[in-house]
Amino acid sequence: MIRIEARPSTPRAMTLGIPVLSALIALALAAIPLLAAGANPIAAYGEMLRGVFGSVFAVSEMLTRATPLIFTGLAAALAFRARLWNIGAEGQLYLGAMAAVAVGSGALDIPGLFLLPLIVVLGAAAGAAGMVVPTFLKVRFGADEVVTTLLLNFIILIFLQMMLEGPLQDPMGLGWPQSAPVLDQGMLPPLMDRMRVHAGLIVALVLAVLAQFMLARSVWGFRLRAVGENAAAARHAGIGVNRSLFGVAILSGGLAGLAGVSEVAGLKGYLTADLSPGFGYTGIVVAMLAGLSPAGVVIAALFIASVFVGADSMSRAMGVSSFLADLVVSMSLLCVLVGGFIARYRLVWVRAGKAAR
Amino acid sequence: MTDHTVLRLNGLSKRFGTVLANDDVSLALHRGEVLALLGENGAGKTTLMNMLFGHYLPDAGTVQVAGPDGVLAPLPLGHPQAALAAGIGMVHQHFTLAENLNALDNITLGSEPLRALRRDRKSARQKIEGIIARSGLSAPLNVPVGRLSVGECQRVEILKALYRDARILVLDEPTAVLTPQEADTLFDNIKAMTRDGLSVIFISHKLREVLAFSDRIAVLRHGRKVGEMATADADEGAIARMMVGADTPKVAREAMAPGAPVLQLQGVTVPGRSPRDTLTDVTMTVHAHEILGIAGISGNGQSALARVISGLAVPQNGTIRVGEEQIARPGPATMVRAGVGRIPEDRHHEGIVGAMSVAENMVIERLDDPSVQARGLLRRGAIRAHAEALARAYDVRGPGVDARARLLSGGNIQKLILARVFEHAPRLILANQPTRGLDMGAAAEVGRRLLQARARGAGVVLISEDLDEVLSLADRILVIRDGQLVDTHSHDRERIGLMMAGEPA
Numbered sequence: 040m041i042r043i044e045a046r047p048s049t050p051r052a053m054t055l056g057i058p059v060l061s062a063l064i065a066l067a068l069a070a071i072p073l074l075a076a077g078a079n080p081i082a083a084y085g086e087m088l089r090g091v092f093g094s095v096f097a098v099s100e101m102l103t104r105a106t107p108l109i110f111t112g113l114a115a116a117l118a119f120r121a122r123l124w125n126i127g128a129e130g131q132l133y134l135g136a137m138a139a140v141a142v143g144s145g146a147l148d149i150p151g152l153f154l155l156p157l158i159v160v161l162g163a164a165a166g167a168a169g170m171v172v173p174t175f176l177k178v179r180f181g182a183d184e185v186v187t188t189l190l191l192n193f194i195i196l197i198f199l200q201m202m203l204e205g206p207l208q209d210p211m212g213l214g215w216p217q218s219a220p221v222l223d224q225g226m227l228p229p230l231m232d233r234m235r236v237h238a239g240l241i242v243a244l245v246l247a248v249l250a251q252f253m254l255a256r257s258v259w260g261f262r263l264r265a266v267g268e269n270a271a272a273a274r275h276a277g278i279g280v281n282r283s284l285f286g287v288a289i290l291s292g293g294l295a296g297l298a299g300v301s302e303v304a305g306l307k308g309y310l311t312a313d314l315s316p317g318f319g320y321t322g323i324v325v326a327m328l329a330g331l332s333p334a335g336v337v338i339a340a341l342f343i344a345s346v347f348v349g350a351d352s353m354s355r356a357m358g359v360s361s362f363l364a365d366l367v368v369s370m371s372l373l374c375v376l377v378g379g380f381i382a383r384y385r386l387v388w389v390r391a392g393k394a395a396r
Numbered sequence: 397m398t399d400h401t402v403l404r405l406n407g408l409s410k411r412f413g414t415v416l417a418n419d420d421v422s423l424a425l426h427r428g429e430v431l432a433l434l435g436e437n438g439a440g441k442t443t444l445m446n447m448l449f450g451h452y453l454p455d456a457g458t459v460q461v462a463g464p465d466g467v468l469a470p471l472p473l474g475h476p477q478a479a480l481a482a483g484i485g486m487v488h489q490h491f492t493l494a495e496n497l498n499a500l501d502n503i504t505l506g507s508e509p510l511r512a513l514r515r516d517r518k519s520a521r522q523k524i525e526g527i528i529a530r531s532g533l534s535a536p537l538n539v540p541v542g543r544l545s546v547g548e549c550q551r552v553e554i555l556k557a558l559y560r561d562a563r564i565l566v567l568d569e570p571t572a573v574l575t576p577q578e579a580d581t582l583f584d585n586i587k588a589m590t591r592d593g594l595s596v597i598f599i600s601h602k603l604r605e606v607l608a609f610s611d612r613i614a615v616l617r618h619g620r621k622v623g624e625m626a627t628a629d630a631d632e633g634a635i636a637r638m639m640v641g642a643d644t645p646k647v648a649r650e651a652m653a654p655g656a657p658v659l660q661l662q663g664v665t666v667p668g669r670s671p672r673d674t675l676t677d678v679t680m681t682v683h684a685h686e687i688l689g690i691a692g693i694s695g696n697g698q699s700a701l702a703r704v705i706s707g708l709a710v711p712q713n714g715t716i717r718v719g720e721e722q723i724a725r726p727g728p729a730t731m732v733r734a735g736v737g738r739i740p741e742d743r744h745h746e747g748i749v750g751a752m753s754v755a756e757n758m759v760i761e762r763l764d765d766p767s768v769q770a771r772g773l774l775r776r777g778a779i780r781a782h783a784e785a786l787a788r789a790y791d792v793r794g795p796g797v798d799a800r801a802r803l804l805s806g807g808n809i810q811k812l813i814l815a816r817v818f819e820h821a822p823r824l825i826l827a828n829q830p831t832r833g834l835d836m837g838a839a840a841e842v843g844r845r846l847l848q849a850r851a852r853g854a855g856v857v858l859i860s861e862d863l864d865e866v867l868s869l870a871d872r873i874l875v876i877r878d879g880q881l882v883d884t885h886s887h888d889r890e891r892i893g894l895m896m897a898g899e900p901a
Binding site for chain 1: 453729730732749750751756769773
């Protein structure tokens with residue numbers, strides 16, 4: 040018989056080891072469907088590695104893919120630290136992207152020097168605005184933000200389609216549902232010649248470092264952690280719980296909005312309704328893999344981006360489906376969830392019906 | 397009383413990490429006997445009972461239980477199901493009832509075959525009514541348990557054990573939530589049941605009831621059994637010495653003239669969904685150099701009163717004055733700034749953030765203080781040094797100030813909170829159930845600190861369900877009942893007990 044006992048504390052090796060081990064187990068488990076598809080798993084993973092690290096271009100592609108995931112991963116990690124379950128990063132990403140093209144495509148006459156900062160600020164503000172109503176409903180009426188933020192995603196997506204066929208539609212776009220392009224002065228500059236990796240990555244990394252520092256060292260971070268770990272005690276101690284929640288909600292929405300800004304103004308240049316292949320949702324996986332640590336978010340985002348980019352190139356080389364990437368990502372999430380359980384509890388084997396000596 | 401042994405614990409030992417929770421404990425329980433298990437918190441009483449009930453697996457030792465035929469047979473350890481089948485019933489301190497179900501369903505829950513299509517409620521009801529008739533334990537069977545009083549819930553728990561044909565009943569601090577009168581009734585019921593052959597182990601801190609109602613007393617200290625005697629041969633001082641290893645420190649409370657008012661509530665009304673969070677037109681004054689005791693049965697508005705003084709509840713009507721200052725916009729931070737030190741009722745839930753460090757928990761009420769932060773950043777070195785000094789001054793023991801606060805024992809968590817509260821010399825102290833669940837040593841420390849604050853000139857509001865504590869510490873005693881305060885003008889235990897129960901004294 041197996042019994043479950045709570046651990047008094049989690050060993051440090053576990054907090055670090057579990058995400059890494061989970062990722063490895065997920066990759067190992069993914070070998071089974073690879074075998075079933077008739078591919079040699081070792082060769083396949085070799086292709087995958089080459090697809091991510093085989094060339095400067097491959098690395099640039101991986102970093103390009105990691106950039107929005109760092110933003111959405113931070114959005115989820117910070118909110119989750121305060122036990123604010125923002126599942127709406129996908130919608131907030133599109134709000135940020137809409138704001139970026141609305142001001143960035145030359146409809147407003149803005150001096151070129153100010154255009155990029157304005158795009159960034161307004162994009163973040165638009166994403167943040169997406170969290171205001173759900174947070175208000177949670178604080179005021181106790182409405183579950185999981186439901187409100189999740190459902191808001193679909194509302195925003197429909198609103199986006201309306202905008203792309205209406206006010207935001209590119210007049211030169213031959214009737215396609217896409218926005219006018221962001222002006223050159225409004226674009227985040229590429230980091231390398233003829234590569235897609237762009238300055239959005241630097242912004243994401245700076246924000247991750249800043250978030251890590253503020254969470255551990257600032258009074259703001261102290262309040263946030265207290266509210267997340269024990270809201271009743273935080274309230275009793277005189278911490279403004281609702282204020283903290285609103286603060287982190289706005290920050291979380293803003294970070295998700297920046298993911299949209301970064302994709303539009305760093306990569307695509309214009310906005311379509313398929314800008315994000317679920318970056319908002321994948322950000323939740325990133326945050327969980329990272330153990331809700333901002334520094335960990337960077338590593339987890341790099342890992343997941345590698346899986347996606349590597350699986351793409353593997354599927355081209357080996358002729359297996361690139362859905363394998365989704366499989367690895369979801370399995371590593373499951374492994375992390377199981378690992379989280381193991382970190383908090385230990386299993387005790389009890390020999391049935393026998394007293395210990 | 398017969399001499400048949402129904403339960404025998406042989407040399408049980410249990411180690412948690414470096415702590416030896418039980419060390420070679422042997423006990424015997426006889427048919428029809430009430431055995432009181434006494435000891436400070438952390439003495440190992442609950443661990444011992446949890447091993448008996450199969451929640452923990454002992455490192456060493458065996459348990460024998462008499463079957464219906466009276467023959468002792470070894471009990472498989474580590475299996476609650478086996479303990480239940482052997483006729484051992486346990487009533488925990490915290491009830492394990494489903495509030496939305498009525499008593500009948502709660503009692504039968506879990507003892508019905510899972511695959512039965514229809515529940516035989518009629519015969520279940522008959523069986524329960526039979527038990528009620530024999531034992532005198534009455535509880536309304538058709539009302540959702542959430543609407544029953546604490547005493548009734550406890551009787552439902554006991555009925556649940558008896559319904560499962562328990563021949564041995566373990567009660568973990570059964571009177572902690574009862575009025576003295578309710579407790580007396582409970583013990584009368586228990587006496588009636590033991591005449592039918594039930595054997596009872598009850599865990600308690602309270603010497604008075606142990607002396608009055610048990611047949612035999614076993615005392616645990618530091619996991620070891622340090623004494624066992626027939627109650628008839630025992631005296632209060634001797635048992636207390638056994639429990640703490642020394643004479644209990646008598647509370648020395650010198651007379652003091654009350655000073656200026658430090659807290660005035662005037663017509664304070666807090667509407668609530670249930671009586672426990674309702675206050676109706678409460679007026680009270682606490683003076684400097686005064687401990688005001690609030691006695692009452694659990695759930696009569698104590699938490700509402702505490703929430704008002706803590707700043708967590710905003711009264712609908714009435715005024716709050718701390719010292720000279722009228723509190724216009726009450727809030728926890730406002731109250732802290734006004735000089736109110738708050739010791740919350742539920743120290744784990746409201747007192748500390750368990751996942752944060754001891755040092756962080758010591759400054760959590762003063763994050764705006766320049767000693768804690770500079771330009772929005774935490775002064776980690778200062779916070780740490782401050783915490784180490786406080787931990788020394790208040791004897792907070794544990795794995796260090798950087799460790800998570802939840803790793804501290806209950807007594808040390810309370811000392812952490814005391815340190816946080818008393819460090820800033822508050823002019824008013826709200827102590828809500830400050831010694832609940834603490835061992836004698838830690839409880840005495842709380843009392844000593846409260847008296848010290850009183851001597852310094854603070855006013856203290858002491859809310860406690862432990863009447864003995866109120867009687868020994870308070871200068872003046874009010875009774876809270878149905879959200880209203882009544883002055884007792886007395887220190888008479890019997891009279892106050894009756895007022896708590898709502899009877900005209």
